[in-house]
Structure formats: C-alpha cells, structure tokens
Amino acid sequence: xxxxxxxxxxREMKLSISTISKALNDSHEISIETKRKVLELANQLxxxxxxxxxxxxxxxxxxxxxxxxxxxxxxxxxxxxxIETVAMEKExxxxxxxxxxxxxxxxxxxxxxxxxRVDGVLMSVSSETENFGPLKELHARKIPIVFxxxxxxxxxxxxxxxxxxxxxxxxxxxxxxxxxxxxTYLSISNQLSIINTRMEGYKKAIADExxxxxxxxVVQCSNEAPNTKSMxxxxxxxxxxxDGIIASVEKLATPVYENCxxxxxxxxxxxxxxxxSNLTTATILNPPLTTITQPAFDMGKTAAEILFxxxxxxxxxxxxxxxxxxxxxxxxxxxxxxxxx
Amino acid sequence: xxxxxxxxxxREMKLSISTISKALNDSHEISIETKRKVLELANQLxxxxxxxxxxxxxxxxxxxxxxxxxxxxxxxxxxxxxIETVAMEKExxxxxxxxxxxxxxxxxxxxxxxxxRVDGVLMSVSSETENFGPLKELHARKIPIVFxxxxxxxxxxxxxxxxxxxxxxxxxxxxxxxxxxxxTYLSISNQLSIINTRMEGYKKAIADExxxxxxxxVVQCSNEAPNTKSMxxxxxxxxxxxDGIIASVEKLATPVYENCxxxxxxxxxxxxxxxxSNLTTATILNPPLTTITQPAFDMGKTAAEILFxxxxxxxxxxxxxxxxxxxxxxxxxxxxxxxxx
DNA sequence: TATATTTACGAAACCGGTTTCGTAAAAAGG
DNA sequence: CCTTTTTACGAAACCGGTTTCGTAAATATA
Numbered sequence: 001x002x003x004x005x006x007x008x009x010x011r012e013m014k015l016s017i018s019t020i021s022k023a024l025n026d027s028h029e030i031s032i033e034t035k036r037k038v039l040e041l042a043n044q045l046x047x048x049x050x051x052x053x054x055x056x057x058x059x060x061x062x063x064x065x066x067x068x069x070x071x072x073x074x075x076x077x078x079x080x081x082x083i084e085t086v087a088m089e090k091e092x093x094x095x096x097x098x099x100x101x102x103x104x105x106x107x108x109x110x111x112x113x114x115x116x117r118v119d120g121v122l123m124s125v126s127s128e129t130e131n132f133g134p135l136k137e138l139h140a141r142k143i144p145i146v147f148x149x150x151x152x153x154x155x156x157x158x159x160x161x162x163x164x165x166x167x168x169x170x171x172x173x174x175x176x177x178x179x180x181x182x183x184t185y186l187s188i189s190n191q192l193s194i195i196n197t198r199m200e201g202y203k204k205a206i207a208d209e210x211x212x213x214x215x216x217x218v219v220q221c222s223n224e225a226p227n228t229k230s231m232x233x234x235x236x237x238x239x240x241x242x243d244g245i246i247a248s249v250e251k252l253a254t255p256v257y258e259n260c261x262x263x264x265x266x267x268x269x270x271x272x273x274x275x276x277s278n279l280t281t282a283t284i285l286n287p288p289l290t291t292i293t294q295p296a297f298d299m300g301k302t303a304a305e306i307l308f309x310x311x312x313x314x315x316x317x318x319x320x321x322x323x324x325x326x327x328x329x330x331x332x333x334x335x336x337x338x339x340x341x
Numbered sequence: 342x343x344x345x346x347x348x349x350x351x352r353e354m355k356l357s358i359s360t361i362s363k364a365l366n367d368s369h370e371i372s373i374e375t376k377r378k379v380l381e382l383a384n385q386l387x388x389x390x391x392x393x394x395x396x397x398x399x400x401x402x403x404x405x406x407x408x409x410x411x412x413x414x415x416x417x418x419x420x421x422x423x424i425e426t427v428a429m430e431k432e433x434x435x436x437x438x439x440x441x442x443x444x445x446x447x448x449x450x451x452x453x454x455x456x457x458r459v460d461g462v463l464m465s466v467s468s469e470t471e472n473f474g475p476l477k478e479l480h481a482r483k484i485p486i487v488f489x490x491x492x493x494x495x496x497x498x499x500x501x502x503x504x505x506x507x508x509x510x511x512x513x514x515x516x517x518x519x520x521x522x523x524x525t526y527l528s529i530s531n532q533l534s535i536i537n538t539r540m541e542g543y544k545k546a547i548a549d550e551x552x553x554x555x556x557x558x559v560v561q562c563s564n565e566a567p568n569t570k571s572m573x574x575x576x577x578x579x580x581x582x583x584d585g586i587i588a589s590v591e592k593l594a595t596p597v598y599e600n601c602x603x604x605x606x607x608x609x610x611x612x613x614x615x616x617x618s619n620l621t622t623a624t625i626l627n628p629p630l631t632t633i634t635q636p637a638f639d640m641g642k643t644a645a646e647i648l649f650x651x652x653x654x655x656x657x658x659x660x661x662x663x664x665x666x667x668x669x670x671x672x673x674x675x676x677x678x679x680x681x682x
Numbered sequence: 683t684a685t686a687t688t689t690a691c692g693a694a695a696c697c698g699g700t701t702t703c704g705t706a707a708a709a710a711g712g
Numbered sequence: 713c714c715t716t717t718t719t720a721c722g723a724a725a726c727c728g729g730t731t732t733c734g735t736a737a738a739t740a741t742a
Contacts, residue, residue: 005698016722021700031720046478048456052396053699056727061393063436071421077413084412084439088446093458095404096437098425105429115389117434137387257625281620284598286627346728357692362730372690394729397697 004045013041024049063093064307065113067123069101069150074250074278075296076124079148082300083122090308092119099126101223110134114141120307122300124150127189127223144310144318148303149294151193158310158321160303164194167292167327168201171246171274174290176209178272178335180244184217184235186252195248198276202246217242221252229255236263236271243271244335250277253289261286272335276327287333295325345386354382365390404434405648406454408464410442410491415591415619416637417465420489423641424463431649433460440467442564451475455482461648463641465491468530468564485651485659489644490635492534499651499662501644505535508633508668509542512587512615515631517550519613519676521585525558525576527593536589539617543587558583562593570596577604577612584612585676591618594630602627613676617668628674636666 006024010017015034023030023038030038041047055061066083068076080096087094095118099106106126111134113121121143125135132154139145139155148160168185175183185202187195199218206216219235221228232255235241247253253275257267265271267287274290282289302323310316331337347365351358356375364371364379371379382388396402407424409417421437428435436459440447447467452475454462462484466476473495480486480496489501509526516524526543528536540559547557560576562569573596576582588594594616598608606612608628615631623630643664651657672678 007698017699018701018723019721021698022721025700029720034720046452046455048452050397050698051456051458052393052402053697053727055393056391056397056698056729057700059727071412071425072415072418074413077418080412080437081439084437088439093436094438095434096421096425097435098422098429111387111389114387115392117392251621254621254625261625279622280592280595281622281626284595284602284627285622285625286629288627348728358729359693359731360691362728363691366730370690375690391728394697394727397699397728398730400697 004047005050009038009041009045009047013037059116061093061117061119062091063095063118064304065095065097065118065121065123067097067099067106067109067113067121069099069124069126071096071098074280075149075294078278078296079124079300079303082297082302083304086301086304086308092308101126101128103128103130107131107134110138114138114143116143118143119311120144120146122146122148122303122307124148125152125192126150127192127195130191144307146303146307146310146318146321148299149194153193156319158303158306158318158323160299160306160323160325161194162294162299162325162327164197164327165201165204167276167329168198168246169205170201170329171198171276171292172202172205174329174331174337175244175246175272175274175335176205176214177337178244178268180214180242180272182215182217182240182242183244183246184219184242186219186221186232186245186247186256188221188223188249188252190220198246198248225251225255228252229259232256233259233263236260236265241265241271245271245273247273247275247277250275250279253277253279253285257285267334268336274329274335282330282332285334290332290335291330292327293330294327298325345388346391350379350382350386350388354378400457402434402458402460403432404436404459405645406436406438406459406462406464408438408440408447408450408454408462410440410465410467412437412439415621416490416635419619419637420465420641420644423638423643424645427642427645427649433649442467442469444469444471448472448475451479455479455484457484459484460652461485461487463487463489463644463648465489466493466533467491468533468536471532485648487644487648487651487659487662489640490535494534497660499644499647499659499664501640501647501664501666502535503635503640503666503668505538505668506542506545508617508670509539509587510546511542511670512539512617512633513543513546515670515672515678516585516587516613516615516676517546517555518678519585519609521555521583521613523556523558523581523583524585524587525560525583527560527562527573527586527588527597529562529564529590529593531561539587539589566592566596569593570600573597574600574604577601577606582606582612586612586614588614588616588618591616591620594618594620594626598626608675609677615670615676623671623673626675631673631676632671633668634671635668639666 006017006020010020023035097109135155146158151159185199189195203216206214221231236259260267277291278296282291306321310318347358347361351361364376438450476496487499492500526540530536547555562572577600601608618632619637623632647662651659
C-alpha cells in the first residue's frame with residue numbers, strides 16, 4: 001500500500017536494496033554515516049516496512065492470537081489488558097478471536113491459526129468444545145499454545161490457572177458458615193475443566209461438613225441469556241429452593257439478582273450468593289456481591305510472559321509450566337458470616 | 342512454519358506450482374478433475390496457505406484494526422462484538438490495539454498501521470489526543486478509516502456516532518424534571534468530541550430552562566481511578582454539592598456510587614444520577630442506575646459494515662457516510678420522574 | 683480438412699523485504 | 713612494501729504464494 005519501499009529508496013540514494021535493508025536494521029555491515037542518511041530519508045518519507053514481506057522471509061509474524069469465548073466479560077477483558085501490556089512491550093501484535101462458546105467457530109479459528117499467521121496462541125477454551133482435534137492439530141504444528149483459565153487437559157502445554165478447587169471449596173464453606181443448608185452450584189458446562197474443578201471443591205466442602213441437611217445440587221445453565229434467566233427463575237420458584245447459590249461465572253450474577261428482585265427473595269436474608277466474578281460494580285450492587293475474584297490481569301500477563309519465553313528461549317519446555325495464581329474470596333453483603341452474638 | 346507448502350504439493354502431484362495455486366483458488370483454468378485431486382491432497386495434509394505470502398502478493402491482508410482506548414468497558418467490548426460479527430462473516434481478522442487513553446501509544450499504533458498491515462481501521466480516539474498528525478498521516482496513506490463513537494473531526498472520513506447532543510440534553514432535562522436544581526456534568530476530557538457534545542446538550546437543556554437556580558457545573562475527572570474517586574469525593578463533600586449528576590462515561594458510575602455510600606448521600610433522595618453506560622448490571626445496582634444506553638453493538642457492526650463497503654466497492658465515498666444511531670434514556674431508580682401527587 | 687477457438691496447464695515474473703555470499707578498497711600487521 | 717584482515721557494500725537467492733503470459737492439445741467452426 002505504502003508507495004515508498006526499499007527499492008525506491010535504493011534508487012533515490014544510489015545504493016543497493018540490501019544496503020538500505022541492512023541500514024534500517026542497524027546492521028554492523030553498514031557504515032554509521034550511511035545508516036544516518038538512510039534513517040533520515042526513511043523518517044522524512046514516513047517509511048514503514050511492509051510487515052508481510054518481512055514476516056514471509058523471517059518466518060515470524062510478531063503476532064500472537066488470543067482465542068477466548070467472549071470479550072464482554074470482566075474476566076476476559078482484564079485478561080486481555082494483561083496480555084496486551086506484555087505484547088506492547090515486546091512489540092507484538094495481538095489478534096483477538098471470539099468463539100462465542102461455539103465449538104465450530106473455535107475449530108475454524110484454530111484451523112486458520114495453523115497457517116503460521118501467528119507465532120503463538122493464548123487460549124481459553126469454549127464451554128462447548130468436545131472435540132479437541134483442531135487443538136491437537138494446531139499443537140502438532142509446533143505452534144506454542146498457552147492456556148489460561150479454561151484449559152484443555154489433553155494438550156500437554158503450559159497453563160495458567162487459578163486455584164479453582166480451593167475457591168469452590170471456600171465458597172461453599174463460606175456459605176455454610178453463613179448458615180446455608182442447601183447450596184446450589186450454577187454451572188454452565190459439564191466439560192469445562194475450571195467449572196468442574198470449582199464444582200468438585202464445592203462438593204468436597206459439603207461432603208466434609210458431613211451434614212446430610214446440606215444438599216448439594218448442580219444446575220446447568222444455558223449459554224443464552226434469556227434461557228439462563230428462566231432456568232434460574234424456575235430454580236428459585238421451587239418449593240425447596242436453595243438458600244445459597246454459587247454462580248460459576250460472572251454472567252450469572254445479573255439473572256440471579258434480577259429474579260430475586262422480581263420474585264421478592266431477599267438477598268442475603270433468604271438467599272445467600274457468591275459469584276465467580278471480576279465485576280467492578282460488585283461493591284455497588286444491591287446488595288454488594290460477595291465474589292471469588294480471579295487475578296484476571298495477572299493471569300493474562302503471566303500467560304503472555306510464558307508464551308514469550310517460549311518464543312524467545314531455545315528449548316523452553318512449555319508443558320512443564322503450570323502456574324496457579326490464587327483467587328480471592330471477597331466478602332460483601334450478598335453472603336456474610338453470621339456473627340454469633 | 343507449516344512444512345507443507347504449494348511447492349511440495351506440486352512435486353508430489355507432478356503438477357506445476359501455478360496449477361496447484363489455481364486449483365486451490367478454484368480457477369476456471371483448471372479442470373474439475375485436477376481441482377478435485379488437489380483439494381483432496383490439501384485436505385489430507387491439512388494444508389493452509391501462508392497468509393503472509395498471499396497478502397504480500399495480493400496487497401491485501403484480510404485484516405482490520407480496532408483502535409480503542411480500553412477493552413474493560415461495556416461499550417467497547419460490545420462494540421467489538423458487533424465488529425467481530427461482521428469481520429467473521431467476511432472472513433477477516435481483527436487486530437485489537439488499546440491506547441489506554443494515551444496519546445503517544447496511540448500515535449505509535451497509528452504509525453505502525455500505515456505499514457499496510459491492515460486493510461482498514463475502526464477507531465475511537467483517545468481522550469488525550471491533541472495532535473492529529475499521526476491520524477492524518479494514516480489517512481493520507483489512503484487506508485480507510487471509520488470512526489465510531491469518539492470521532493476526530495479533522496479527518497474527513499466516515500463516522501458512526503450516537504445522538505450525543507440530544508442525549509446530553511435529555512439527561513439534563515430528565516434530571517430537571519426530577520427536580521434537580523444543581524446538576525454537575527462529570528467530564529473526562531475537554532478535547533473529546535462526544536464528551537463535549539454531550540456537555541453542550543446538557544448546557545443547552547439548562548439554558549432552555551431559563552431558571553438561574555439551575556447552576557451548570559462541569560468537573561473534569563482524571564483518567565486514573567484513584568484520582569477520579571477522590572475528585573468526586575471532594576465534589577460531594579462541598580457545602581453546595583450538586584443534587585444531580587450526569588456521568589459522561591461508564592467508569593464514573595462506580596466511584597460516584599461508592600462515594601455516596603461512604604459519605605452517606607442517598608441516591609436518589611439527595612442526589613440523582615444518570616450515567617452514559619452499557620452496564621448489564623445497571624438493573625441490579627443500589628439503586629438501579631438510570632442510564633443513557635448507547636447502541637454499542639450496532640455502532641460497532643455499522644462501522645464495520647461501512648468499512649467493508651469501502652474495502653469492496655469501487656469509488657465508495659467514505660467521507661459522506663455519517664451514521665447516527667440514537668441512544669436510549671432508560672429510567673431506573675437513580676433518577677426517576679417525580680410523580681406530582 | 684483447414685483454421686479458429688477453447689481448454690488446461692507450465693514457466694517465470696512478481697510482491698517487498700531479508701540474508702547469504704562475494705569482493706573492491708581501506709586498514710592493519712609483519 | 714607485501715600480505716592479511718576488516719570494512720562497506722552489491723548481486724542474487726529466497727520466503728510462499730499469485731498472476732501474467734505462452735502454448736500444446738482438444739474442440740469448435742467454416
């Protein structure tokens with residue numbers, strides 16, 4: 001597109017193409033004086049090298065991909081920020097691919113990525129992915145992959161996660177400490193490692209309590225907002241509705257609250273709730289939402305840093321890297337510890 | 342990266358490189374039978390063409406850029422969704438660049454983009470941009486640019502905006518209808534067109550009221566969260582604090598609410614508030630937040646559609662395209678119409 | 683049957699850089 | 713002063729596709 005290229009500059013300066021290229025790349029083969037002149041002309045013309053030409057030759061795109069389900073989600077947008085921070089520093093470009101929790105869409109994205117368009121991939125798998133073929137294919141092409149948050153256990157590569165089991169455990173424990181007798185876990189997928197790990201923690205906590213009054217119940221929510229809301233409504237209209245809810249993902253917070261407001265269930269008096277969430281508005285909700293807050297930014301940043309190590313260091317073993325950054329239980333009003341007076 | 346290329350396939354099939362290329366591109370020059378065989382081999386080998394090679398030759402990257410201040414913001418994340426929808430359909434790739442409201446960072450991004458890395462740019466300018474040189478440079482390179490939401494008036498190109506003036510007007514009008522006598526407009530920049538347009542609407546509404554009891558006041562907030570919160574606290578601790586607030590951007594909602602909760606100012610009894618926002622949690626805030634909700638998804642989608650027209654249609658005049666999609670005042674509890682009993 | 687046209691394919695230039703290799707001239711070493 | 717090394721640069725191959733152009737064979741037309 002840019003009409004001015006290296007060839008043109010070479011003619012202009014009566015130098016060879018290779019000299020211009022080397023000068024621009026600060027090669028030691030070129031005299032300081034020549035470099036200065038070339039740089040001067042380049043700046044004057046606002047010359048910017050064609051990235052595709054150099055990517056082609058260097059077999060390096062200086063680009064990484066982020067493959068995530070959704071961007072309108074506090075966790076992922078913060079994670080993107082973390083990733084972007086690192087990428088910007090390394091002068092890498094970031095292509096964002098959204099799967100919208102759709103396995104086919106994800107598959108077609110992964111297929112495209114095996115073209116060499118990107119040097120590495122940061123990914124959080126969709127909740128509906130059952131066939132890991134495309135991921136395996138990508139991995140077989142030796143393109144470095146780092147999973148963050150939602151990992152795929154079948155691919156031996158680096159992962160950055162949070163302490164999902166402990167978080168699920170402590171969420172359930174906290175609700176029990178608050179006096180809950182029937183805690184429902186709102187899931188969104190039964191094949192998503194993190195959702196299940198959180199659920200295992202929740203189940204373990206309840207089992208540890210050893211009290212059969214504590215009924216564990218798991219409800220599968222939909223990926224579509226209207227469905228989700230009505231499923232939750234059904235749950236809350238039941239005779240023996242839960243007195244505690246653990247919402248496995250952020251987007252479940254609004255439908256639960258809305259249903260409660262509409263039906264007239266008081267939080268926390270009649271229902272206590274904890275949500276896995278990074279909402280900045282948690283403090284100003286009605287009532288303020290007790291959350292398990294994930295280190296989203298740090299997870300993104302860490303995942304990116306690991307990826308860049310794989311891209312720069314020789315013989316860096318990605319599959320040995322498994323970083324766990326703990327989440328934090330932030331107690332607010334929607335579930336608070338009973339003060340035993 | 343991918344070890345299998347067109348050359349390799351050509352040898353394998355005892356055909357020429359050009360025949361393979363043409364077959365893969367479904368050229369009429371190639372017999373149906375040959376195409377079939379080539380496709381078969383390509384599928385079997387999971388062949389994916391090197392995008393940089395073809396971009397180089399075709400002078401077309403099939404990639405667009407989104408340049409925005411921030412991704413952890415409901416408006417922008419929804420807009421990205423809208424853009425992504427269109428891009429996915431057109432089989433385009435989307436590179437996301439975040440400026441973090443930093444003019445220098447924006448400038449360096451724009452400089453890079455003039456390399457031809459992308460075929461077009463969708464942009465919402467940073468609140469701190471004062472020098473439009475880099476943007477003009479990019480525009481001079483004939484790279485199609487479509488501004489959405491935050492436009493740059495000095496660049497004659499397509500814009501997709503919402504009715505900011507009317508929105509500012511109706512926000513102020515609504516607050517006055519609710520009985521507010523002193524309405525403060527919280528700004529974040531005095532060079533950002535939309536913020537100022539909203540402010541003009543707000544000022545006009547107050548002027549129209551013709552009541553000198555209605556004092557208009559504008560407060561410039563910072564781009565850093567802690568500063569913003571303390572600036573707002575100062576405002577709310579004043580003797581003659583406002584009884585109405587119009588927050589020009591979403592991220593101002595939380596600090597205002599938090600300050601009110603902490604100081605003990607009741608919303609809406611002592612302070613009414615309207616926020617320009619796309620928060621999905623608006624309904625479950627304490628109290629539910631009256632918002633001017635922008636058509637974020639549609640704006641992104643529309644901007645992308647316009648960009649693609651520019652990329653495909655010959656002689657499509659970008660600078661004539663100025664789409665305005667109206668925002669909606671959604672009345673909730675934080676500012677409601679007084680029922681004159 | 684002779685000529686015109688179409689079909690199906692190959693050779694080679696091309697996109698815009700990068701990199702290898704070769705070399706004249708200058709500088710260093712003996 | 714002659715040889716060796718270093719410096720500074722140019723020619724050309726190369727990355728992996730795409731596209732133009734040329735052409736033999738097949739088919740259509742006269």
